[in-house]
Amino acid sequence: MKKLIPIFISLFICTSCGEDFFETTLKIDPPPHEDQxxxxxxxxxxxxxxxxxxxxxxxxxxxxxxxxxxxxxxxxxxxxxxxxxxxxxxxxxxxxxxxxxxxxxxxxxxxxxxxxxxxxxxxxxxxxxxxxMLAAPELTSAIFDEDGGLPSEYDYESNAIDILINDPVGENFYEIYLIFEDTIGGVVYSSEKSAESLDINTSEGLNRSILVDAASFDGEAYTLQIQTRFDWGENMRVYVRAISRDWFLYSKSLSDFRNSDDLEFFAEPVTVHTNIQNGLGVFAMGAETRIRVDKE
Amino acid sequence: MKQNNTLCRSAFLILFSLLFLATANAQNKKKFTISGYIEDATSGEKLISANAYDLKSENGTVSNIYGFYSITLPTDSVFITFSYIGYQSLEYRLSLDKDMVINVKLEPELSLQEITVVADKYEEKIEETTRMSTVDIPIAQIKKIPALFGEVDVLKALQLLPGVQSGGEGQNGLYVRGGSPDQNLILLDGVPVYNASHLFGFFSVFNADAVKDVKLTKGGFPARYGGRLSSVIEINMKEGNINEWHGAGSIGLIASKLTIEGPIKKDKTSIMLSARRTYIDILARPLIKKSFENNGSTGNAGYYFYDFNGKINHKFSDKDRLYFSVYTGEDKFFVEENYSETFGGNNSYRDELEVGLGWGNITSALRWNHLWTNKLFSNTTLTFSRYSFNTKIRNYSESDSESNEFSVGYLSGIDDFAAKIDFDYVPSPNHFIRFGAGVINHTFKPGKFDVLFKDTDLGYTNVSIDTTLGQSNVNAQEFSAYVEDDMKLGDNLKLNAGLHLSAFKLKDKTYPSIQPRLNVRYMLPGNVALKGSFAMMRQYVQLLTNEGIGLPTDLWLPSTKRVKPQDSWQLGLGLAKTFGGQYEVTLEGYYKEMTNLVAYKEGASFITLNNWEDDVTQGDGKSYGAEFFVQKKKGRLTGWVGYTLSWSWRTFPDINLGERYPFKYDRRHDLSIVASYEFNDRINIAGTWIYGTGNAVTLANSQYESVFPGVNFPQTSSSGTFNTDFYKNRNNFRMNAYHRMDIGINFVKKKKRHTRTWSFGAYNTYNQNNPFFLFTGNEYNSSTGESKTVLKQASLFPIIPYFNYSFEF
Missing domain, CATH: 2.60.40 (Immunoglobulin-like)
Structure with a gap:
């Protein structure tokens, strides 16, 4: 036995001194692909x-x-x-x-x-x-409520805007933007501002939009609250678009994909929605209603 | 819902009819009871599932996990035999005319004694019992299995069983019949262990020297089990030798262990203490210090883990015993660096960096065994279990005129306090009734960040951030109660029927559940047992984790108003037979459906600060397959062959566009061969070979540019583009198949006062490049001067030889 121990230890040392002791790599074939x-x-x-x-x-x-x-x-x-x-x-x-x-x-x-x-x-x-092609959404009001939103995790005060939507019967999706308009030299310049909603029917979409799935208030008048840190202004508007299911899924999934891109290895993979037969991308239609935001 | 109610009502009716029959039957004739404990004669350790069998009436029973048995027989002369695998049988011929207490001490057989099958020697065979989908591996067998770095691992031994799959290379996560690791209830002396991993999952927290036995139940769950969907892993610690002092220890490549056990008061009180620690941090300390010095600073860095197991038990009388067991283990990674310099005469600069990462478990259990009558045994348990993960990063820098301090601390975990009472009632050899109830108070700590950012300039202090982020602790209560009867109905039919009731209360939301359980065994001609099982299970806690490396950021979270409890039902059908008294053969098929499974939404990650409920989605799972298992527990050659053919699917509305996709650990074929052979009492050799279909992973099929118009498009031309990977399906690609052989040899020598063992072996003996993860990299062609992107597979462990020195005294 005593003679065997040096042999085993020598074997151990010889076999464990590789250059890539803990990592070796192997080239493998990628998943099949066809140009589309x-x-x-x-x-x-x-x-x-x-x-x-x-x-x-x-x-x-x-x-x-x-x-x-x-x-x-x-x-x-x-x-x-x-x-x-x-x-x-x-x-x-x-x-x-x-x-x-x-x-x-x-x-x-x-x-x-x-x-x-x-x-x-x-x-x-x-x-x-x-x-x-969809009909434009029917909105009755968009009311600004100063400090009406919940404070954020950094304790910033948050303002709220209550948007009253009359949802027609059937499957409906909406996309909401908060827009500030400035008139300079007679020309109206608009810019979208970030807003969010804690409403369980909403999710984040592209271009700082809020996506709404109206399934839970089908055919009803519904007040949706969005929150923003921007103060009330005379020239504040909300754009509400009636969008198709395909645009809803595309906007949501691409937004998720973009948000997760920085997390690389740690994020769950996102399948970006497509409705193109024999191809990729999206073809979508919608109709928009713009409404001025009033102060409470 | 209506169907569920009808099912549950029917289950109630059947169960109580059977219990009534049990009681009625028990009162027919004058009978007396023989009861007592069955234990190892040398150590006093209680023997679990040891047999007590009356050869005359052909009635038998088995001891419970505390070694207690009870058998009630008609007034007569009886010829009762007590037996346990690896021990010499004991036989008693007596005239039964009163209740009797017989405490049995069985002598271990010599390890190399070839088993001869004696006609009248009774051992409960696999075909005798109603249990199915249950495997126990003798701890002695586990210790022989060659292991990574020679570190014996209980959980990795379980991965070699059919129906159980490992995660990634070297990981100890268990995926049982298409379930995820959080669906396994891992009980150490009856206490749930929430994180069973050391060193990012490469080692488990169970020190094999402190373990007495291991049992895995992966289906056909009796009513006494609840709280998880996929499996129950019961690991019991040694009780400590009650007769004499013994010890064992080992010195290995990465860790050393020491265990001592013995009587504090002979035949009354025993104790067992066991500890393990890695020492790479100690060995590397001089090198690391030197490395800091080379960078002009001072400091230290390292990583270690340790475990401590302790158990004390006291026998007050034949009717009362008390046990207290404790486990604590921790992993720690740390870096401390100090840098200072003086420049320009009197100017100075100082910088301190501290990084700490720690996680670990504490479990403890206080148990009281009480024998109310010779037919009624109870076990009352109070338990505590804590898993915590904390990390801290602090950086402080100071110059003559200003200072900056930045620190981030993170803490998450779970605390459980539980109380439980279990009863075993054995009214007759035809019935073994178990009932009990329990309550657990969970405190979930979903993750809290403490952030401080402070700077001082010319005497003025400015605190930019000093806040706590994250979510506050959540308290919830889990209640359970059960009743089950293991009954014999005629010569060929046995069944175990039961009900498990549970409820979970969190704030104003309560989830109740009724879970019927049934195991049936019918003996076919030729002593072939046909077995069937049905079990409904519910799980109220879930683990949010990434499915790759076992990171300690694992977050245990409760069912809430939004996140519903997970449910499953499982059906099993199988055949079992023992061939030649030595080869246990089982063939089982199973079908399992799971609902309200929890997974991260697409794009979500465990490293974001969102409310966890916003990051998860719920869906369904389905798995089915067949398992073949041959096990040989006795003789020079021991081991098993296990093969699994299986499918496992997931369907989540928010994942893969709502379409069904294969579970990451959907593995069509899984084969393991484990064998050890004793040449003589000085040399034994062991080997394993495993093969598994490659894991399913998600790889992009193609890439393209996504386009999205701006708000005022097309009036203004604003629009965005984003390079996008297109995944045809979730888990659309298979990694290469996994296969590996490990071989080990043990040289045992008995010395005057101790026995020593030298172990040598190699993990991944034929140096297979097994897949760990896939990545893209560049490949440069020197002849053309071009480089191109290629897909590569990273492998973690090549051949890894090991040696280990261990001793017992």
């Missing part, structure tokens, strides 16, 4: 311009040579159909990120109509999506 068209378009009933962004997806290990990080597709056919009939052909703009557009003579309108967008390209599968 990526289409983004959001049309409001009040818009007189329709824009589409059309790019291409790449594999996770591929690096493209584009400066912007996306491969723009400028030689596709992009068509918008209304109730099954071709209504608009969009043409390349040469710009980014929206590289296709069509200018309208009037606002888009189209309440209750169905729309389908199609993007065709010789080398990629045709991408398409359908949406319906």
């Amino acid at each position: 068209l990526v289409l983004h378009s959001f049309i409001k009933s009040s818009d007189s311009l329709v824009y589409v962004s059309l790019t291409k997806s790449t594999g996770i290990l591929e690096t493209n040579n584009s400066n912007s990080g996306a491969e723009y597709i400028n030689d596709a056919a992009v068509e918008l159909y209304e109730n099954g009939t071709l209504k608009y052909n969009l043409t390349p703009t040469g710009g980014e990120p929206f590289n296709y557009k069509v200018e309208l003579n009037d606002v888009f309108g189209g309440l209750g109509n169905s729309y389908e967008i199609k993007a065709s390209h010789d080398d990629l599968a045709t991408a398409s999506a359908e949406q319906k």
Whole structure:
């Protein structure tokens, strides 16, 4: 036995002196990928311009040579159909990120109509999506309540704005922005301000928006409270948009994805919503109502 | 809901009918009771599940976890045999005409004695019992299994059983039948242990030298168990040798252990004390100090963990015994650095840095065993369990004119105070009734930050931040009561039926629950047992953790008004048979559904400061599969082969767009082979080989640029873009399969006053690159001068040899 001990200890020392003792790496094959068209378009009933962004997806290990990080597709056919009939052909703009557009003579309108967008390209599968144009939300008031919000975790005072929404029967989603308008030299400049809501029907969306799922107050008048640290101003407005389920999911999931991006390894992965058949991105429609905020 | 009520009402009716039958049956004939304790003759340790069997009437019973047994037989001459695996049987022929107390002391068999199957020697075989989905591994077997750095690990031994899966490489988390680690109730002497990990999960908190036995129940839960969905792991500490003083110790690569046990008063009071500590911090201290000095500062840094187990028990009489056991263990990581300099003559600068990270458990239990009658035994327990995690970072710098201080402290954890009473009532050999009740007061500490930011300039002090962030402590009460009867209905049919009732109260919200349990065994021809089980379970506490490395930031949280309790029901069906008296073979299928499971929402992380209820979502889980297990507990060759074929799914409305996805530890195939062979009483060899399908992980399939228009788009051109990874599905990619072989050899030598053992072995003997995590990295091609992004797998442990010296006296 005594003779064996030095042998075992020598073996131990010899085998444990590798350069990467605790870490070795191995190259493995990534998940399979097929290039797809990526289409983004959001049309409001009040818009007189329709824009589409059309790019291409790449594999996770591929690096493209584009400066912007996306491969723009400028030689596709992009068509918008209304109730099954071709209504608009969009043409390349040469710009980014929206590289296709069509200018309208009037606002888009189209309440209750169905729309389908199609993007065709010789080398990629045709991408398409359908949406319906929604009615603008019915709002009755937006009242400012100074110090009406709950103090934040840093004990800052918080103001509240109570927005009364008349929700029609059926599945409805809303997107709310708090906007400050300044008139300089006769021109109105607007900027969105951060606001949040503790209402359980809300979640965070893109561009500092508050997303609302109206399922719990379907068909009822509902007062939704948002909170902001900004003081009351004469030129304060809320923009409330009726949005489709697809935009609701896209805005929420992309917002979550952006927020978690800094946390990298520690955050749960986020699947960004898409409603594009044979492709990625989102095609969505909505209608907006703007209402001035009054002081209580 | 209506269906549930009907189910529960039916279960009540069936149970009470059976209990009535039990009592009625017991009163038919004149009978007397033989009762007592069964213990190890040399140490006095109580033997759990030892057999008492009357060969004449062919009736038997087993001892409970305190070694107590009771068997009631008709007036007659009886031929009763007491047996336990690894011990010599004892037989008594007597004429039973009054109640009798027989305390039995069984002598251990010589370890290498080949077992010969004696016709009249009775041992309860796996096909005899109603229990299914339950495995106990002898601690002696666990100690032989080769281990990482030679550090014997109870939980890692359980990972080698079918239906139990490990998490990542080297981790001790247990994933039982598609459940998550927080669904395992880990009981150390009956006290829940909330964090069973040392060193980020590479070692468990259980010191094998202090452990007496380990039992895992992964399905077919009897009514006495509750509070978790997936498994119950019972680990009992040694009681301490009541006859003579003994000790054991070891010196290993990373830790050393010492255990002593013996009588304070012979045959009355015994004590067991055991401690373990790592010492890499002590060995590395000179090097670390030197490293600080090289940087022009002074300081120290290190990491260590320790465990202490203690148990004292006192026998007041044959009717009353008292036990007190305690466990405390802690992990500590620390850095202390001081830097100072003088410049420009009289100017000076000083900087202090302190970083501390600590986490650990304290558990204690006070138990009173009382024998009310020779048929009624009770155990009353008061317990305390605490898990806490705290961290502190402090930086102080000072110059001649100003000073700055910044500190952040974080504290989270859970405290439990509990009281419980359990009764064992054995009215006849055909019935073993257990009933009891308990209450737990939980105090959840969901995480609190103390932040201080202070600076002093020219005598003026400015405190920028001095606040406490986070959530206040939450108190909740958990109540439970149960009744179960292990009954024999005829020659072939046995069943264990019971009800577990529980309730959870947090503020003004109360969640009640009725959970029926049933285990049935029917003996088929050829002594093949057909077994079935049904169990409903409920869980009121959950662990919020990342599913990767076992970080100590684990946060135990209660069910609330918003976060509902987790529920499950599980169905099992199986066959069991012992071949040749030595090979226990079981084949089991199971189906389990779980509701209100808790998971982080997409994008959420445990390192954010949000209210935890905002960060979680609830959904459902489903798992099903088949397990094959062959175990040999006796002879020169011992060990087992376990194979599991399984599926495990999750469905959460807020994850994966509401579509079903595979659980991270969905593992189609899992195979483990464990064997140890004793050449003689001086040399034994042991080896394990495991294979498992690769873990499911989420990897992006493609990347693209997301676009979102600004508020006033298209009137103004403001819009944003964001590079986005597209995940086709959650857990869409499989890591490579995991397989590993460990081999160890033990050289035992009996010296004059002690026995010493040299152990040598190697973890991952054939140096397999097993997956730990995946990452993307760059690969440079020197011939083309180009670099490209590639996907890589990091592996943690190559072949790791170990040696260990241990002794017993």
